[in-house]
Amino acid sequence: MRRLDIVRRAGRNLNQAKARTLLTSLAIAVGAFTLTLSLAAGNGARDYANKLLQNNIDPQALFVTKDDSVTSGRGGSTKLQEYSENSVTGYRAGSTVKMLTRDDISKLERRSDLTQVVPIYGLSPTYVQFQGNDKKYSAPVSYYDATLTNEALAGSVPKPGVQIADNQVVVPEEFAADLGVKPKDLINKQVFVTFTRAAQSPTNEQIQQAFLDGGQQAVAALVKPEMKTYNYVISAVLKKSALALASIPQLHISTNAVRLANDFSEGNSATAGQVVGVTAIAKGDPSVAKEAIQKQDGLSVKTAKDLQGVLFTFVGILQGIVAGFAVLALIASVFGIINTQYISVLERTSQIGLMKALGMSRRDIAKLFRYEAAWIGFLGGLIGAALATAGGVALNPWITEKLTLGEGNYLLVFAWRQIVGLLVVLILVAVVAGWLPARKAARLDPIEALRTE
Amino acid sequence: MIEVNHLVKTYGKKKNLFTALSDVSFTIPDGASVAIVGKSGSGKSTLMHTMSGLDHPESGEVVIDGENILQFKQKAVDAFRSSRMSFIFQSFFVQGNETCYNNVSLPLEIARVPTRRRRTKILKALQAVGLEDKVKSRARDLSGGQKQRLAVARAIVNQPRILFADEPTGNLDSVTGAQVENLLFGYNKEQGATLIVVTHDMDLAKKCDMRIMIKDGEIQDILGGDRI
Numbered sequence: 161m162r163r164l165d166i167v168r169r170a171g172r173n174l175n176q177a178k179a180r181t182l183l184t185s186l187a188i189a190v191g192a193f194t195l196t197l198s199l200a201a202g203n204g205a206r207d208y209a210n211k212l213l214q215n216n217i218d219p220q221a222l223f224v225t226k227d228d229s230v231t232s233g234r235g236g237s238t239k240l241q242e243y244s245e246n247s248v249t250g251y252r253a254g255s256t257v258k259m260l261t262r263d264d265i266s267k268l269e270r271r272s273d274l275t276q277v278v279p280i281y282g283l284s285p286t287y288v289q290f291q292g293n294d295k296k297y298s299a300p301v302s303y304y305d306a307t308l309t310n311e312a313l314a315g316s317v318p319k320p321g322v323q324i325a326d327n328q329v330v331v332p333e334e335f336a337a338d339l340g341v342k343p344k345d346l347i348n349k350q351v352f353v354t355f356t357r358a359a360q361s362p363t364n365e366q367i368q369q370a371f372l373d374g375g376q377q378a379v380a381a382l383v384k385p386e387m388k389t390y391n392y393v394i395s396a397v398l399k400k401s402a403l404a405l406a407s408i409p410q411l412h413i414s415t416n417a418v419r420l421a422n423d424f425s426e427g428n429s430a431t432a433g434q435v436v437g438v439t440a441i442a443k444g445d446p447s448v449a450k451e452a453i454q455k456q457d458g459l460s461v462k463t464a465k466d467l468q469g470v471l472f473t474f475v476g477i478l479q480g481i482v483a484g485f486a487v488l489a490l491i492a493s494v495f496g497i498i499n500t501q502y503i504s505v506l507e508r509t510s511q512i513g514l515m516k517a518l519g520m521s522r523r524d525i526a527k528l529f530r531y532e533a534a535w536i537g538f539l540g541g542l543i544g545a546a547l548a549t550a551g552g553v554a555l556n557p558w559i560t561e562k563l564t565l566g567e568g569n570y571l572l573v574f575a576w577r578q579i580v581g582l583l584v585v586l587i588l589v590a591v592v593a594g595w596l597p598a599r600k601a602a603r604l605d606p607i608e609a610l611r612t613e
Numbered sequence: 614m615i616e617v618n619h620l621v622k623t624y625g626k627k628k629n630l631f632t633a634l635s636d637v638s639f640t641i642p643d644g645a646s647v648a649i650v651g652k653s654g655s656g657k658s659t660l661m662h663t664m665s666g667l668d669h670p671e672s673g674e675v676v677i678d679g680e681n682i683l684q685f686k687q688k689a690v691d692a693f694r695s696s697r698m699s700f701i702f703q704s705f706f707v708q709g710n711e712t713c714y715n716n717v718s719l720p721l722e723i724a725r726v727p728t729r730r731r732r733t734k735i736l737k738a739l740q741a742v743g744l745e746d747k748v749k750s751r752a753r754d755l756s757g758g759q760k761q762r763l764a765v766a767r768a769i770v771n772q773p774r775i776l777f778a779d780e781p782t783g784n785l786d787s788v789t790g791a792q793v794e795n796l797l798f799g800y801n802k803e804q805g806a807t808l809i810v811v812t813h814d815m816d817l818a819k820k821c822d823m824r825i826m827i828k829d830g831e832i833q834d835i836l837g838g839d840r841i
Contacts, residue, residue: 161723161725162722169722172710172711172715173710176710510704510706511708513706514700514702514706515719515723516667516691517665517667517694517700518694518695518699518719518723519691519694519695519696519698519720519724520691520695520723521687521691522687524723606667607668610706
């Protein structure tokens with residue numbers, strides 16, 4: 161019998177048992193629905209992650225750390241670390257992290273394959289004041305990232321790749337709102353950022369000398385923390401971007417200003433000048449620069465691509481969990497198909513006997529039942545995928561709004577190639593499920609089958 | 614010509630051994646109408662199944678046009694049946710859910726007749742049995758006599774050289790039974806095809822050229838033919 165004729169007969173057989181076919185395929189539809197959604201969510205999440213990276217990270221950017229645990233997401237070591245003079249360790253969230261020293265940083269700065277080496281100092285000003293406002297605020301301060309495409313709501317930002325002036329500060333849109341001021345009114349106003357330098361532990365001799373010189377007051381002054389205020393002029397108010405990676409609103413000053421402030425505030429601390437990480441721009445191929453730095457300086461380097469990989473791993477894990485449930489649903493539906501097809505074979509014993517008497521081969525009879533199973537798989541897949549796609553497309557704008565993904569970004573991105581692939585897989589699953597019933601039909605003794613009724 | 618030589622068919626083992634056919638031999642000339650007559654359990658159905666290659670006897674041969682079909686491989690027997698033989702059963706075995714057209718189409722599909730040549734054959738067969746106005750009706754909506762006529766159409770559509778009919782009128786009243794008989798003998802005469810009717814109905818058997826009387830798996834008598 162020709163394949164097309166068998167497929168047609170299989171389709172008609174199912175069409176004649178509509179309710180049963182539909183119910184059996186609904187089981188597969190549940191799995192197909194979930195799989196379609198998980199595929200779509202994976203696409204959407206990867207697209208979104210890519211957009212985030214493209215908007216936030218220069219593809220040439222490198223992130224250099226001493227300790228790869230910082231960037232691998234594993235957290236620092238919680239084990240007892242052996243002390244070494246050249247590798248200074250810092251403590252973050254209860255775990256030990258090796259920090260980059262001044263030496264490491266200057267080595268990186270001297271490299272010919274790198275430019276714009278920026279240590280990521282964690283500045284924590286004591287307080288911040290805005291001109292025309294008496295209140296003291298606490299606000300994080302970090303460096304202005306020239307590798308980003310920054311968009312000014314008021315004032316102006318320099319071209320990408322160009323730093324702001326050392327006396328300038330860029331304020332996020334949120335702060336303007338918090339201050340209750342229109343963004344454009346902030347431009348050219350001053351911002352005063354005050355840092356505190358922890359007092360040095362004075363030696364006994366210094367204390368004695370101070371006591372001799374100025375008595376009790378001089379000693380108190382010796383251990384008093386020192387404070388310093390830096391003035392900056394607001395050059396721009398930054399527009400909030402849905403695609404910004406750092407969601408915390410903060411003040412941005414030039415890299416030089418950051419270094420100055422850091423040198424002051426960390427001046428007396430044992431970990432002065434040390435940073436967790438450094439960003440740099442590779443002049444050539446970032447992966448080549450990465451190899452070289454890792455080999456020559458023994459530092460851990462992540463490229464923009466590596467970061468993408470880390471994000472994609474997370475997306476993949478989440479997607480895998482959802483897909484796992486869908487696969488469970490599919491396994492359940494497999495037994496549904498086996499059951500239905502077995503009953504179908506029993507019901508149609510005489511039909512099978514007749515077909516055998518008319519010379520239909522065992523192989524063709526098995527095919528007939530397998531194709532019926534395939535139809536069930538196709539139908540179920542189509543129902544599930546169609547419902548998921550229709551529902552996803554309808555809900556996408558709402559999801560985007562709720563998750564503030566930004567205009568034009570969708571969580572669920574449906575790719576027809578994937579859906580076609582999914583349908584093919586489901587058809588194969590159904591065919592495998594139909595294997596045993598089909599074999600039973602093929603092996604039926606025609607004489608026995610024709611004796612019924 | 615169909616030669617049946619020393620067919621032996623048994624069921625069960627040792628104590629429960631039951632001999633369905635014991636050393637059955639006869640020859641049927643081409644184009645003959647033959648009745649295999651016997652009571653139920655006499656082995657007449659087993660004989661028909663064996664002659665058509667559906668059943669496998671312990672020994673003996675069935676030689677059709679010079680070829681012993683019992684030595685064929687399964688595939689070859691299937692192909693032989695689909696191209697040379699056809700069947701009509703007491704309980705019709707039409708597919709109630711399918712249309713008359715698709716019921717008749719089945720043997721053509723099995724024999725891999727190209728789609729474009731099927732239509733005329735199917736319509737011709739339906740016309741021959743007087744069901745030309747039921748082409749698109751579902752088989753389950755037909756009466757018993759119409760169903761058996763549909764079965765005849767299905768049996769003759771691929772113009773088989775051998776037509777087996779197992780109690781073809783057993784489930785029909787005398788009027789519709791006579792219609793079906795006429796159709797079968799008509800096909801036998803017009804196409805020169807061999808018609809083998811399995812029945813316990815002597816009236817039907819008497820209309821055949823040749824009668825093979827069978828009892829307890831043995832041939833009692835052959836009327837109108839030659840016993841080998």
